[in-house]
Amino acid sequence: MKRASTSRGPRPGSIARVDGVNYADLGQHLGYALKRAQIASFEAFSRATAGEQITPPRFTALVILSGNPGISQTVLGEALGTARSGAMMLADWLEQRGLAERRHRDDDGRAWGLFLTAKGETLLRDLKRKVKRHDKLFAARLKPAEHSELLRLLAKLAG
């Protein structure tokens, strides 16, 4: 459906810094700082994946499928932090575009295993490259040491 982008002002959700507005000590709040950074990162992601209809959850699903061939939809949902039904819709979406497929499982008649197709693998490789490049571009404001330090701190924070 492609985002319209006909809007004039700052892109929705961008939390732009507006001139003349006093933001008080908002920057001291971890949550606010994280949100702002995440939005900036999301914009970089969008630029990287322009054209394709890839969202962060879809990208994550591709990565996890690639690293865990035959994973069940329930486990995929847990890994993504969504309800089973959410994993379902993701799987449907991937399947419809021929990026993944469901295969019957021998050991369990209820469950289906999810597998990336060759097309899915190819797309993922391409996406990873683009995302990494844009990540680097986007994080160019940081020195390399700062970049890795940030990743370390975020991981530590997320526990």
Add this chain to the structure above:
Amino acid sequence: MKRASTSRGPRPGSIARVDGVNYADLGQHLGYALKRAQIASFEAFSRATAGEQITPPRFTALVILSGNPGISQTVLGEALGTARSGAMMLADWLEQRGLAERRHRDDDGRAWGLFLTAKGETLLRDLKRKVKRHDKLFAARLKPAEHSELLRLLAKLAG
């Protein structure tokens, strides 16, 4: 409406690390790391504001209103990164609980100025204290120096 919280497994959206799942190099992606950290932070925020129906955008709106008395709804929307209609609903919500009020503007017959009420100021003071305390608690995994370094890097990243 208060979240149901009847769910059994990991809280939706938590992106829990699931045993036996291979996450590949997901942790190297800034966007993923940010999201995970933000979710953890959001949970801390929810704990801090349990009882009240305060969401991060509402909290941000309170802070901005406090620092910018008489701000217009359009500017508030820009500062929050939402469409005007979103700022509208936020203002409605705040007004309904007596936390803010709209006052006519002398200089512009179309625009309304937004002001925190005394009740709003009081609530904000209380919230700030709680949020700050939980932020610290939540960020306890980081050393104080790391905490401030993280804030600095995030701000630098968000530009």
Add this chain to the structure above:
DNA sequence: GCAAATTGTAATGATATATAACAATCGCCG
């Protein structure tokens, strides 16, 4: 075998938020 739990699925609902349309008002420019 049979009850309970699990899996995938479908239908529904909630929520947040963007988009579009509209009236009132302002500001500019002739």
Add this chain to the structure above:
DNA sequence: CGGCGATTGTTATATATCATTACAATTTGC
């Protein structure tokens, strides 16, 4: 002064995401 475009607040509508609930098929444990 008059009119036209832009802006503000507002409302209604659409959309996207995601949880919740219910259900059939199947597995597992007793």
